[in-house]
Amino acid sequence: MIALVDVNDFYVSCERAFAPRLEGLPVGVLSNNDGCVVARSRELKALGVAMGAPMHLLPPAIRRQAVLLSSNYALYGDMSRRVNAILAEFSPDVEVYSIDESFLGFAGIEPATLEAHGQRLRETVRRDTGLPVCVGVAPTRVLAKVANRLAKRQPAFEGVCPLEADSDVTRHVLERLPVVELWGVARRTGERLALMGIDTAWQLRQADPARIRRAFSVVMERLVWELRGHPAIDIEDLAEPRQRILVSRSFGRLTGEPSDLQAAVRQHAARAAEKLRRQGSLARAVQVFLRTSPFPVGAPQYRNSVVVPLARPSADSRDLLEAAGRGLAAILREGYRYQKCGVMLLDLVSGQARQLSLLEEVQSETTRGRSQRLMATVDRLNREMGRDTVRFGLPRQDSPWALRCERRTPRYTTRWDELMRVKTG
Amino acid sequence: MSFAARVCVSGRAVLGSGGGAQPLMGCRVRAGFPSPADDHLDVEIDLHAHVVRRPASTYFVRAEGDSMLGDGIHDGDLLVVDRSLEPLPGRVVVIAVDGEPTVKRLARLGARTVLLASNPRFAPIPLEGRECQVWGVVTHVLHALPGAAP
Numbered sequence: 001m002i003a004l005v006d007v008n009d010f011y012v013s014c015e016r017a018f019a020p021r022l023e024g025l026p027v028g029v030l031s032n033n034d035g036c037v038v039a040r041s042r043e044l045k046a047l048g049v050a051m052g053a054p055m056h057l058l059p060p061a062i063r064r065q066a067v068l069l070s071s072n073y074a075l076y077g078d079m080s081r082r083v084n085a086i087l088a089e090f091s092p093d094v095e096v097y098s099i100d101e102s103f104l105g106f107a108g109i110e111p112a113t114l115e116a117h118g119q120r121l122r123e124t125v126r127r128d129t130g131l132p133v134c135v136g137v138a139p140t141r142v143l144a145k146v147a148n149r150l151a152k153r154q155p156a157f158e159g160v161c162p163l164e165a166d167s168d169v170t171r172h173v174l175e176r177l178p179v180v181e182l183w184g185v186a187r188r189t190g191e192r193l194a195l196m197g198i199d200t201a202w203q204l205r206q207a208d209p210a211r212i213r214r215a216f217s218v219v220m221e222r223l224v225w226e227l228r229g230h231p232a233i234d235i236e237d238l239a240e241p242r243q244r245i246l247v248s249r250s251f252g253r254l255t256g257e258p259s260d261l262q263a264a265v266r267q268h269a270a271r272a273a274e275k276l277r278r279q280g281s282l283a284r285a286v287q288v289f290l291r292t293s294p295f296p297v298g299a300p301q302y303r304n305s306v307v308v309p310l311a312r313p314s315a316d317s318r319d320l321l322e323a324a325g326r327g328l329a330a331i332l333r334e335g336y337r338y339q340k341c342g343v344m345l346l347d348l349v350s351g352q353a354r355q356l357s358l359l360e361e362v363q364s365e366t367t368r369g370r371s372q373r374l375m376a377t378v379d380r381l382n383r384e385m386g387r388d389t390v391r392f393g394l395p396r397q398d399s400p401w402a403l404r405c406e407r408r409t410p411r412y413t414t415r416w417d418e419l420m421r422v423k424t425g
Numbered sequence: 426m427s428f429a430a431r432v433c434v435s436g437r438a439v440l441g442s443g444g445g446a447q448p449l450m451g452c453r454v455r456a457g458f459p460s461p462a463d464d465h466l467d468v469e470i471d472l473h474a475h476v477v478r479r480p481a482s483t484y485f486v487r488a489e490g491d492s493m494l495g496d497g498i499h500d501g502d503l504l505v506v507d508r509s510l511e512p513l514p515g516r517v518v519v520i521a522v523d524g525e526p527t528v529k530r531l532a533r534l535g536a537r538t539v540l541l542a543s544n545p546r547f548a549p550i551p552l553e554g555r556e557c558q559v560w561g562v563v564t565h566v567l568h569a570l571p572g573a574a575p
Contacts, residue, residue: 020525082481085481086482128479128482128509129508419485419503420487421487422487422527423525424490424491424492424527425490
Protein backbone atom coordinates (compact mmCIF):
# COMPACT_ATOMS: atom_id res chain seq x y z
CA MET A 1 0.00 0.00 0.00
CA ILE A 2 1.06 3.59 -0.67
CA ALA A 3 0.14 6.62 1.42
CA LEU A 4 -0.06 10.17 0.15
CA VAL A 5 0.39 12.65 2.97
CA ASP A 6 -0.20 16.31 2.35
CA VAL A 7 -0.37 19.39 4.53
CA ASN A 8 -3.62 21.35 4.35
CA ASP A 9 -3.09 24.92 3.10
CA PHE A 10 0.63 24.47 3.68
CA TYR A 11 1.96 28.06 3.53
CA VAL A 12 -0.91 29.44 5.60
CA SER A 13 -0.64 26.59 8.11
CA CYS A 14 3.10 27.32 8.56
CA GLU A 15 2.29 30.97 9.31
CA ARG A 16 -0.41 29.95 11.79
CA ALA A 17 1.87 27.50 13.55
CA PHE A 18 3.95 30.42 14.81
CA ALA A 19 1.21 33.03 15.07
CA PRO A 20 -1.80 31.36 16.70
CA ARG A 21 -3.80 34.59 16.44
CA LEU A 22 -4.07 33.99 12.68
CA GLU A 23 -6.28 30.95 13.34
CA GLY A 24 -9.73 31.55 11.86
CA LEU A 25 -8.73 34.76 10.03
CA PRO A 26 -8.63 35.12 6.24
CA VAL A 27 -4.90 34.75 5.49
CA GLY A 28 -3.17 35.02 2.14
CA VAL A 29 0.47 34.50 1.20
CA LEU A 30 1.89 36.70 -1.56
CA SER A 31 4.69 35.99 -3.98
CA ASN A 32 7.82 38.05 -3.50
CA ASN A 33 8.25 41.16 -5.60
CA ASP A 34 5.15 40.74 -7.74
CA GLY A 35 2.64 40.53 -4.91
CA CYS A 36 0.27 37.88 -6.27
CA VAL A 37 -1.72 35.57 -3.99
CA VAL A 38 0.00 32.16 -4.04
CA ALA A 39 -1.75 30.59 -1.03
CA ARG A 40 -5.10 31.17 0.60
CA SER A 41 -6.71 30.07 3.83
CA ARG A 42 -10.22 28.64 3.68
CA GLU A 43 -11.55 31.96 4.98
CA LEU A 44 -9.81 33.93 2.22
CA LYS A 45 -11.16 31.57 -0.46
CA ALA A 46 -14.63 32.17 1.00
CA LEU A 47 -14.16 35.90 0.39
CA GLY A 48 -13.81 35.11 -3.30
CA VAL A 49 -10.08 35.86 -3.64
CA ALA A 50 -8.71 33.92 -6.60
CA MET A 51 -5.38 32.10 -6.74
CA GLY A 52 -2.81 34.32 -8.47
CA ALA A 53 -4.78 37.53 -7.90
CA PRO A 54 -2.44 40.56 -7.71
CA MET A 55 -2.74 42.15 -4.27
CA HIS A 56 -3.11 45.68 -5.61
CA LEU A 57 -6.23 44.64 -7.53
CA LEU A 58 -8.06 43.26 -4.47
CA PRO A 59 -11.05 45.33 -3.32
CA PRO A 60 -10.12 47.60 -0.39
CA ALA A 61 -12.71 45.94 1.85
CA ILE A 62 -10.97 42.59 1.44
CA ARG A 63 -7.51 44.07 1.87
CA ARG A 64 -8.67 45.55 5.18
CA GLN A 65 -9.97 42.34 6.72
CA ALA A 66 -7.46 39.90 5.25
CA VAL A 67 -3.98 39.27 6.61
CA LEU A 68 -1.71 39.32 3.56
CA LEU A 69 1.85 38.14 4.10
CA SER A 70 4.92 37.95 1.87
CA SER A 71 6.09 34.41 1.31
CA ASN A 72 8.53 33.15 3.92
CA TYR A 73 10.29 30.40 1.98
CA ALA A 74 12.91 29.87 4.68
CA LEU A 75 10.12 28.91 7.08
CA TYR A 76 8.15 26.79 4.61
CA GLY A 77 11.29 24.95 3.54
CA ASP A 78 12.25 24.21 7.16
CA MET A 79 8.75 23.04 8.08
CA SER A 80 8.66 20.82 4.98
CA ARG A 81 11.95 19.28 6.13
CA ARG A 82 10.56 18.66 9.61
CA VAL A 83 7.42 17.01 8.25
CA ASN A 84 9.49 14.66 6.08
CA ALA A 85 11.75 13.81 9.01
CA ILE A 86 8.66 12.76 10.97
CA LEU A 87 7.24 10.81 8.03
CA ALA A 88 10.52 8.89 7.86
CA GLU A 89 9.64 7.50 11.31
CA PHE A 90 6.54 5.92 9.82
CA SER A 91 8.10 4.40 6.71
CA PRO A 92 11.65 3.75 5.47
CA ASP A 93 10.42 4.76 2.04
CA VAL A 94 9.50 8.46 1.81
CA GLU A 95 9.32 10.09 -1.62
CA VAL A 96 8.97 13.86 -1.66
CA TYR A 97 6.45 14.79 -4.31
CA SER A 98 6.15 18.50 -3.63
CA ILE A 99 6.92 20.92 -0.84
CA ASP A 100 3.77 19.81 0.99
CA GLU A 101 3.13 16.30 -0.36
CA SER A 102 5.01 13.05 0.09
CA PHE A 103 4.39 9.43 -0.78
CA LEU A 104 5.13 6.79 1.85
CA GLY A 105 5.56 3.11 1.16
CA PHE A 106 3.24 1.30 3.57
CA ALA A 107 4.29 -2.18 2.46
CA GLY A 108 4.06 -4.82 5.13
CA ILE A 109 1.59 -3.00 7.33
CA GLU A 110 -1.36 -5.13 8.40
CA PRO A 111 -4.39 -3.89 6.40
CA ALA A 112 -6.48 -3.81 9.58
CA THR A 113 -4.04 -1.39 11.22
CA LEU A 114 -3.53 0.96 8.26
CA GLU A 115 -6.05 3.46 9.49
CA ALA A 116 -4.63 3.54 13.01
CA HIS A 117 -1.13 3.90 11.57
CA GLY A 118 -2.34 6.84 9.48
CA GLN A 119 -4.02 8.46 12.46
CA ARG A 120 -0.88 8.12 14.54
CA LEU A 121 1.14 9.72 11.76
CA ARG A 122 -1.34 12.57 11.49
CA GLU A 123 -1.35 13.23 15.22
CA THR A 124 2.43 13.11 15.42
CA VAL A 125 2.89 15.65 12.63
CA ARG A 126 0.24 17.88 14.19
CA ARG A 127 1.82 17.65 17.64
CA ASP A 128 5.42 18.18 16.51
CA THR A 129 4.86 20.91 13.92
CA GLY A 130 1.36 22.26 14.49
CA LEU A 131 0.55 21.46 10.84
CA PRO A 132 -2.66 19.66 9.84
CA VAL A 133 -2.17 16.82 7.35
CA CYS A 134 -4.44 14.44 5.48
CA VAL A 135 -3.53 10.88 4.58
CA GLY A 136 -4.85 8.82 1.66
CA VAL A 137 -3.86 5.15 1.56
CA ALA A 138 -4.37 2.91 -1.47
CA PRO A 139 -2.59 0.28 -3.57
CA THR A 140 -1.47 2.83 -6.20
CA ARG A 141 -0.35 6.45 -6.28
CA VAL A 142 -3.33 7.58 -8.35
CA LEU A 143 -5.81 5.93 -5.98
CA ALA A 144 -3.88 7.30 -2.99
CA LYS A 145 -4.41 10.78 -4.43
CA VAL A 146 -8.14 10.09 -4.75
CA ALA A 147 -8.19 8.80 -1.16
CA ASN A 148 -6.28 11.86 0.05
CA ARG A 149 -8.87 14.13 -1.53
CA LEU A 150 -11.64 12.27 0.25
CA ALA A 151 -9.78 12.49 3.55
CA LYS A 152 -9.63 16.24 3.07
CA ARG A 153 -13.20 16.83 1.94
CA GLN A 154 -15.20 14.38 4.05
CA PRO A 155 -14.90 15.20 7.74
CA ALA A 156 -16.17 11.70 8.61
CA PHE A 157 -12.74 10.26 7.67
CA GLU A 158 -11.00 12.40 10.29
CA GLY A 159 -8.14 13.08 7.92
CA VAL A 160 -7.25 9.48 7.06
CA CYS A 161 -8.88 7.58 4.22
CA PRO A 162 -7.87 4.05 3.21
CA LEU A 163 -9.15 2.95 -0.19
CA GLU A 164 -8.98 -0.64 -1.43
CA ALA A 165 -8.69 -1.48 -5.11
CA ASP A 166 -11.97 -3.36 -5.22
CA SER A 167 -14.61 -2.29 -2.79
CA ASP A 168 -18.05 -0.74 -2.90
CA VAL A 169 -16.63 2.46 -1.45
CA THR A 170 -14.00 2.71 -4.18
CA ARG A 171 -16.59 2.15 -6.89
CA HIS A 172 -18.94 4.67 -5.32
CA VAL A 173 -16.17 7.25 -5.15
CA LEU A 174 -14.83 6.72 -8.67
CA GLU A 175 -18.33 6.85 -10.14
CA ARG A 176 -18.75 10.32 -8.72
CA LEU A 177 -15.32 11.59 -9.68
CA PRO A 178 -15.20 13.51 -12.99
CA VAL A 179 -12.35 12.11 -15.05
CA VAL A 180 -10.81 15.58 -15.52
CA GLU A 181 -10.25 15.80 -11.76
CA LEU A 182 -7.94 12.80 -11.89
CA TRP A 183 -4.25 13.36 -11.63
CA GLY A 184 -2.76 14.07 -15.02
CA VAL A 185 -5.93 14.35 -17.07
CA ALA A 186 -5.86 17.70 -18.84
CA ARG A 187 -9.09 19.39 -19.85
CA ARG A 188 -8.49 18.72 -23.55
CA THR A 189 -7.93 15.01 -22.84
CA GLY A 190 -11.15 15.09 -20.82
CA GLU A 191 -13.08 16.43 -23.80
CA ARG A 192 -11.77 13.65 -26.01
CA LEU A 193 -12.59 11.06 -23.34
CA ALA A 194 -16.12 12.46 -23.14
CA LEU A 195 -16.51 11.85 -26.87
CA MET A 196 -15.72 8.19 -26.14
CA GLY A 197 -18.40 8.15 -23.46
CA ILE A 198 -15.92 8.35 -20.59
CA ASP A 199 -16.89 11.03 -18.07
CA THR A 200 -16.05 9.50 -14.72
CA ALA A 201 -12.98 7.88 -13.20
CA TRP A 202 -14.94 4.64 -12.91
CA GLN A 203 -15.70 4.61 -16.66
CA LEU A 204 -12.00 5.16 -17.38
CA ARG A 205 -11.12 2.29 -15.08
CA GLN A 206 -13.55 0.02 -16.97
CA ALA A 207 -12.18 1.07 -20.38
CA ASP A 208 -10.06 -1.26 -22.49
CA PRO A 209 -6.42 -0.34 -21.72
CA ALA A 210 -5.25 -1.13 -25.27
CA ARG A 211 -7.91 1.15 -26.74
CA ILE A 212 -6.92 3.95 -24.37
CA ARG A 213 -3.28 3.55 -25.36
CA ARG A 214 -4.13 3.75 -29.08
CA ALA A 215 -6.36 6.79 -28.61
CA PHE A 216 -4.07 8.63 -26.17
CA SER A 217 -0.75 7.42 -24.83
CA VAL A 218 1.02 4.85 -22.74
CA VAL A 219 0.71 7.18 -19.77
CA MET A 220 -3.08 7.23 -20.07
CA GLU A 221 -3.12 3.45 -20.28
CA ARG A 222 -1.09 3.32 -17.07
CA LEU A 223 -3.69 5.54 -15.46
CA VAL A 224 -6.28 2.84 -16.19
CA TRP A 225 -4.09 0.23 -14.50
CA GLU A 226 -3.51 2.50 -11.52
CA LEU A 227 -7.27 3.01 -11.14
CA ARG A 228 -7.65 -0.77 -11.13
CA GLY A 229 -5.17 -1.05 -8.30
CA HIS A 230 -2.05 -2.13 -10.22
CA PRO A 231 0.92 0.20 -9.61
CA ALA A 232 2.08 1.41 -13.02
CA ILE A 233 3.24 5.02 -12.64
CA ASP A 234 6.51 6.16 -11.10
CA ILE A 235 6.70 9.34 -9.12
CA GLU A 236 8.78 10.99 -11.85
CA ASP A 237 6.23 10.08 -14.50
CA LEU A 238 3.17 11.32 -12.67
CA ALA A 239 1.62 14.04 -14.75
CA GLU A 240 2.30 17.21 -12.94
CA PRO A 241 -0.05 19.71 -11.48
CA ARG A 242 0.88 23.00 -13.11
CA GLN A 243 1.87 24.56 -9.82
CA ARG A 244 5.19 22.82 -9.51
CA ILE A 245 7.74 20.82 -11.49
CA LEU A 246 9.80 18.03 -9.98
CA VAL A 247 12.93 16.45 -11.41
CA SER A 248 14.69 13.93 -9.21
CA ARG A 249 16.58 10.73 -9.73
CA SER A 250 18.35 8.11 -7.68
CA PHE A 251 22.05 7.69 -8.28
CA GLY A 252 23.05 4.45 -9.95
CA ARG A 253 25.32 3.85 -6.97
CA LEU A 254 25.52 5.69 -3.68
CA THR A 255 27.89 8.64 -3.83
CA GLY A 256 29.51 10.96 -1.35
CA GLU A 257 31.30 13.05 -3.97
CA PRO A 258 30.17 16.70 -3.86
CA SER A 259 30.95 17.00 -7.58
CA ASP A 260 28.54 14.16 -8.38
CA LEU A 261 25.78 15.91 -6.47
CA GLN A 262 26.57 19.27 -8.00
CA ALA A 263 26.44 17.78 -11.49
CA ALA A 264 23.19 15.96 -10.75
CA VAL A 265 21.50 19.02 -9.28
CA ARG A 266 22.57 21.16 -12.24
CA GLN A 267 21.25 18.58 -14.64
CA HIS A 268 17.94 18.27 -12.77
CA ALA A 269 17.59 22.05 -12.65
CA ALA A 270 18.25 22.30 -16.39
CA ARG A 271 15.66 19.61 -17.15
CA ALA A 272 13.14 21.29 -14.86
CA ALA A 273 13.77 24.62 -16.60
CA GLU A 274 13.07 23.02 -19.99
CA LYS A 275 9.79 21.62 -18.73
CA LEU A 276 8.93 24.99 -17.26
CA ARG A 277 9.43 26.75 -20.58
CA ARG A 278 7.56 24.07 -22.48
CA GLN A 279 4.44 24.80 -20.44
CA GLY A 280 4.99 28.56 -20.75
CA SER A 281 5.43 29.18 -17.02
CA LEU A 282 7.80 31.01 -14.73
CA ALA A 283 8.92 29.81 -11.29
CA ARG A 284 9.11 31.86 -8.12
CA ALA A 285 11.25 29.56 -6.00
CA VAL A 286 13.47 26.51 -6.28
CA GLN A 287 13.57 23.67 -3.76
CA VAL A 288 16.58 21.36 -3.59
CA PHE A 289 16.56 18.13 -1.63
CA LEU A 290 18.83 15.19 -1.05
CA ARG A 291 18.89 12.05 1.03
CA THR A 292 20.96 9.03 1.91
CA SER A 293 19.65 5.51 1.49
CA PRO A 294 17.73 3.95 4.38
CA PHE A 295 19.80 0.82 3.65
CA PRO A 296 22.00 -0.69 4.87
CA VAL A 297 20.37 -0.23 8.25
CA GLY A 298 22.82 1.43 10.60
CA ALA A 299 24.63 3.51 7.97
CA PRO A 300 24.64 7.23 8.79
CA GLN A 301 21.41 8.82 7.63
CA TYR A 302 20.88 12.34 6.42
CA ARG A 303 18.11 14.05 4.56
CA ASN A 304 17.61 17.73 4.02
CA SER A 305 15.97 20.25 1.77
CA VAL A 306 15.92 23.98 1.32
CA VAL A 307 13.82 26.49 -0.62
CA VAL A 308 15.60 29.30 -2.48
CA PRO A 309 13.32 32.16 -3.53
CA LEU A 310 14.03 33.82 -6.87
CA ALA A 311 14.42 37.57 -7.17
CA ARG A 312 11.69 37.58 -9.80
CA PRO A 313 9.60 34.90 -11.51
CA SER A 314 11.93 33.35 -14.05
CA ALA A 315 12.22 30.62 -16.65
CA ASP A 316 15.86 31.43 -17.39
CA SER A 317 18.01 28.34 -16.83
CA ARG A 318 20.81 30.54 -15.53
CA ASP A 319 18.64 31.88 -12.68
CA LEU A 320 17.31 28.43 -11.85
CA LEU A 321 20.72 26.73 -11.92
CA GLU A 322 22.23 29.44 -9.79
CA ALA A 323 19.47 29.11 -7.17
CA ALA A 324 19.67 25.30 -7.22
CA GLY A 325 23.45 25.46 -6.78
CA ARG A 326 23.19 27.78 -3.79
CA GLY A 327 20.51 25.54 -2.30
CA LEU A 328 22.69 22.46 -2.66
CA ALA A 329 25.69 24.21 -1.12
CA ALA A 330 23.55 25.07 1.90
CA ILE A 331 22.43 21.52 2.64
CA LEU A 332 25.24 19.29 1.35
CA ARG A 333 27.14 17.60 4.17
CA GLU A 334 30.23 15.52 3.61
CA GLY A 335 30.63 12.10 5.14
CA TYR A 336 27.39 10.63 3.81
CA ARG A 337 26.69 8.44 0.82
CA TYR A 338 23.75 9.89 -1.04
CA GLN A 339 21.13 7.92 -2.88
CA LYS A 340 18.96 10.63 -4.34
CA CYS A 341 18.70 14.32 -4.98
CA GLY A 342 16.16 16.46 -6.75
CA VAL A 343 15.06 19.90 -7.79
CA MET A 344 11.57 21.29 -7.56
CA LEU A 345 10.28 24.50 -9.11
CA LEU A 346 7.60 26.09 -6.95
CA ASP A 347 4.75 28.55 -7.20
CA LEU A 348 4.62 28.69 -10.96
CA VAL A 349 2.91 31.49 -12.78
CA SER A 350 2.00 31.64 -16.44
CA GLY A 351 4.25 33.82 -18.58
CA GLN A 352 1.34 35.92 -19.78
CA ALA A 353 -0.34 36.47 -16.41
CA ARG A 354 2.86 37.92 -15.09
CA GLN A 355 2.80 40.81 -17.53
CA LEU A 356 -0.25 42.16 -15.65
CA SER A 357 1.69 42.64 -12.51
CA LEU A 358 2.49 46.27 -11.86
CA LEU A 359 4.35 45.93 -8.60
CA GLU A 360 7.12 43.94 -10.09
CA GLU A 361 10.61 45.24 -10.14
CA VAL A 362 11.37 46.56 -13.58
CA GLN A 363 13.45 44.26 -15.68
CA SER A 364 14.19 45.96 -18.93
CA GLU A 365 12.37 44.66 -21.96
CA THR A 366 15.68 44.21 -23.75
CA THR A 367 17.04 41.96 -21.00
CA ARG A 368 13.85 39.92 -20.84
CA GLY A 369 13.67 39.55 -24.61
CA ARG A 370 17.31 38.52 -24.79
CA SER A 371 16.81 35.89 -22.09
CA GLN A 372 13.75 34.49 -23.85
CA ARG A 373 15.54 34.26 -27.20
CA LEU A 374 18.57 32.63 -25.64
CA MET A 375 16.47 30.01 -23.83
CA ALA A 376 14.41 29.30 -26.96
CA THR A 377 17.62 28.72 -28.91
CA VAL A 378 19.02 26.43 -26.23
CA ASP A 379 15.81 24.39 -26.13
CA ARG A 380 15.72 24.08 -29.93
CA LEU A 381 19.35 22.94 -30.13
CA ASN A 382 18.80 20.38 -27.40
CA ARG A 383 15.65 19.14 -29.08
CA GLU A 384 17.14 18.87 -32.52
CA MET A 385 20.71 17.83 -31.79
CA GLY A 386 20.05 15.72 -28.71
CA ARG A 387 19.76 16.40 -25.01
CA ASP A 388 22.69 18.20 -23.39
CA THR A 389 24.03 19.54 -26.67
CA VAL A 390 24.03 22.90 -24.92
CA ARG A 391 24.65 22.90 -21.21
CA PHE A 392 25.18 25.68 -18.75
CA GLY A 393 28.54 26.43 -17.23
CA LEU A 394 29.16 28.17 -13.96
CA PRO A 395 26.51 30.53 -12.69
CA ARG A 396 26.83 34.14 -13.66
CA GLN A 397 28.00 36.47 -10.99
CA ASP A 398 25.57 39.31 -11.52
CA SER A 399 22.36 37.70 -10.27
CA PRO A 400 20.28 40.42 -8.66
CA TRP A 401 19.57 39.59 -5.08
CA ALA A 402 17.10 41.93 -3.55
CA LEU A 403 13.77 40.44 -2.65
CA ARG A 404 10.82 42.65 -2.02
CA CYS A 405 9.09 41.10 0.93
CA GLU A 406 7.98 43.81 3.38
CA ARG A 407 5.15 41.68 4.68
CA ARG A 408 7.25 38.64 5.45
CA THR A 409 6.83 37.13 8.92
CA PRO A 410 10.00 36.35 10.89
CA ARG A 411 12.05 33.38 9.72
CA TYR A 412 11.20 31.70 13.04
CA THR A 413 13.20 28.52 12.61
CA THR A 414 16.24 29.53 10.58
CA ARG A 415 17.47 32.86 12.04
CA TRP A 416 18.67 33.51 15.58
CA ASP A 417 17.48 37.10 15.47
CA GLU A 418 14.00 36.26 14.23
CA LEU A 419 12.88 33.60 16.73
CA MET A 420 9.29 33.48 17.88
CA ARG A 421 8.77 35.74 20.92
CA VAL A 422 6.84 34.46 23.90
CA LYS A 423 5.73 36.69 26.75
CA THR A 424 6.27 35.56 30.30
CA GLY A 425 3.88 38.13 31.75
CA MET B 426 25.27 -1.54 39.40
CA SER B 427 28.70 -0.86 38.08
CA PHE B 428 31.54 -0.67 40.55
CA ALA B 429 33.12 2.10 38.59
CA ALA B 430 32.39 5.41 40.23
CA ARG B 431 32.84 8.38 38.00
CA VAL B 432 34.11 11.40 39.81
CA CYS B 433 34.35 13.67 36.87
CA VAL B 434 34.07 13.30 33.20
CA SER B 435 36.50 14.35 30.56
CA GLY B 436 35.52 15.26 27.10
CA ARG B 437 35.55 17.98 24.54
CA ALA B 438 33.06 20.73 24.07
CA VAL B 439 31.93 21.64 20.62
CA LEU B 440 32.48 25.29 19.88
CA GLY B 441 29.79 25.51 17.28
CA SER B 442 29.79 24.30 13.75
CA GLY B 443 33.02 24.87 11.92
CA GLY B 444 34.91 25.84 15.05
CA GLY B 445 37.63 23.65 16.46
CA ALA B 446 36.96 21.48 19.46
CA GLN B 447 38.79 22.20 22.65
CA PRO B 448 39.50 19.79 25.48
CA LEU B 449 37.81 20.51 28.77
CA MET B 450 39.94 20.23 31.87
CA GLY B 451 38.99 17.01 33.47
CA CYS B 452 39.98 13.65 34.73
CA ARG B 453 38.39 10.32 35.34
CA VAL B 454 38.93 8.53 38.58
CA ARG B 455 37.94 4.91 38.78
CA ALA B 456 37.32 2.66 41.68
CA GLY B 457 36.69 -1.04 41.29
CA PHE B 458 36.53 -2.95 38.02
CA PRO B 459 36.50 -1.07 34.73
CA SER B 460 33.36 -1.57 32.75
CA PRO B 461 33.76 -2.78 29.15
CA ALA B 462 31.26 -0.09 28.17
CA ASP B 463 33.89 2.51 28.95
CA ASP B 464 36.09 1.21 26.16
CA HIS B 465 34.28 3.18 23.46
CA LEU B 466 36.18 6.11 22.02
CA ASP B 467 35.20 9.52 23.23
CA VAL B 468 34.80 11.92 20.37
CA GLU B 469 33.16 15.10 21.42
CA ILE B 470 30.37 16.37 23.58
CA ASP B 471 27.68 17.87 21.46
CA LEU B 472 25.62 20.41 23.39
CA HIS B 473 23.05 20.64 20.61
CA ALA B 474 22.42 16.91 20.65
CA HIS B 475 22.21 16.99 24.45
CA VAL B 476 19.58 19.71 24.48
CA VAL B 477 17.73 18.85 21.28
CA ARG B 478 16.42 15.33 21.78
CA ARG B 479 13.99 15.36 18.89
CA PRO B 480 15.09 17.78 16.14
CA ALA B 481 11.85 17.61 14.13
CA SER B 482 9.77 18.82 17.08
CA THR B 483 12.26 21.17 18.77
CA TYR B 484 12.09 24.93 18.34
CA PHE B 485 14.02 27.83 19.83
CA VAL B 486 12.03 30.82 21.06
CA ARG B 487 12.88 34.06 22.82
CA ALA B 488 11.40 34.96 26.23
CA GLU B 489 10.10 38.46 26.92
CA GLY B 490 9.31 39.83 30.37
CA ASP B 491 10.26 38.96 33.93
CA SER B 492 7.34 37.04 35.41
CA MET B 493 9.15 33.70 35.13
CA LEU B 494 12.35 34.73 36.92
CA GLY B 495 11.69 32.17 39.65
CA ASP B 496 12.05 29.44 37.03
CA GLY B 497 15.31 30.93 35.82
CA ILE B 498 13.78 32.59 32.75
CA HIS B 499 15.03 36.15 32.21
CA ASP B 500 13.93 38.70 29.69
CA GLY B 501 15.67 37.88 26.38
CA ASP B 502 16.61 34.30 27.29
CA LEU B 503 16.63 31.60 24.69
CA LEU B 504 14.19 28.78 25.40
CA VAL B 505 14.35 25.30 23.96
CA VAL B 506 10.83 24.03 23.31
CA ASP B 507 9.93 20.46 22.44
CA ARG B 508 6.46 20.17 20.98
CA SER B 509 6.42 16.39 21.26
CA LEU B 510 6.40 16.35 25.09
CA GLU B 511 3.22 16.02 27.05
CA PRO B 512 2.14 19.18 28.93
CA LEU B 513 2.02 17.63 32.39
CA PRO B 514 1.37 19.67 35.55
CA GLY B 515 4.67 21.02 36.84
CA ARG B 516 6.13 21.56 33.40
CA VAL B 517 6.86 24.97 31.97
CA VAL B 518 4.99 25.38 28.71
CA VAL B 519 4.58 27.75 25.83
CA ILE B 520 0.84 28.19 25.56
CA ALA B 521 -1.24 30.40 23.33
CA VAL B 522 -3.77 32.19 25.55
CA ASP B 523 -6.35 33.98 23.41
CA GLY B 524 -3.92 33.75 20.49
CA GLU B 525 -0.95 35.21 22.38
CA PRO B 526 2.05 32.88 22.95
CA THR B 527 3.00 32.92 26.64
CA VAL B 528 5.40 31.02 28.92
CA LYS B 529 3.94 29.72 32.17
CA ARG B 530 4.10 26.76 34.49
CA LEU B 531 1.18 24.36 34.32
CA ALA B 532 -0.29 23.37 37.68
CA ARG B 533 -3.27 21.62 39.20
CA LEU B 534 -5.28 23.58 41.75
CA GLY B 535 -7.80 21.12 43.09
CA ALA B 536 -9.61 19.85 40.01
CA ARG B 537 -8.62 22.81 37.86
CA THR B 538 -5.63 23.31 35.60
CA VAL B 539 -4.08 26.74 35.97
CA LEU B 540 -1.10 28.65 34.67
CA LEU B 541 1.35 29.91 37.25
CA ALA B 542 3.85 32.69 36.92
CA SER B 543 6.88 32.18 39.12
CA ASN B 544 6.70 35.76 40.28
CA PRO B 545 4.30 35.91 43.26
CA ARG B 546 2.99 39.27 42.08
CA PHE B 547 1.05 37.44 39.36
CA ALA B 548 -2.09 35.51 40.33
CA PRO B 549 -2.71 32.01 38.89
CA ILE B 550 -4.56 32.13 35.55
CA PRO B 551 -7.44 29.66 35.29
CA LEU B 552 -7.73 28.08 31.85
CA GLU B 553 -11.53 27.82 31.79
CA GLY B 554 -13.29 30.27 29.53
CA ARG B 555 -10.21 31.06 27.52
CA GLU B 556 -9.00 29.98 24.14
CA CYS B 557 -5.94 27.99 25.15
CA GLN B 558 -3.63 25.83 23.09
CA VAL B 559 -0.45 24.34 24.47
CA TRP B 560 2.30 24.95 21.92
CA GLY B 561 5.15 23.01 23.48
CA VAL B 562 7.08 22.16 26.62
CA VAL B 563 10.10 24.26 27.57
CA THR B 564 13.01 21.92 28.31
CA HIS B 565 15.98 24.27 28.72
CA VAL B 566 16.80 27.93 29.25
CA LEU B 567 19.90 29.50 27.78
CA HIS B 568 20.79 32.64 29.68
CA ALA B 569 23.74 34.76 28.62
CA LEU B 570 25.98 36.17 31.36
CA PRO B 571 28.25 39.21 31.11
CA GLY B 572 31.06 38.40 28.74
CA ALA B 573 29.00 36.18 26.49
CA ALA B 574 28.97 37.15 22.85
CA PRO B 575 25.81 39.12 22.12
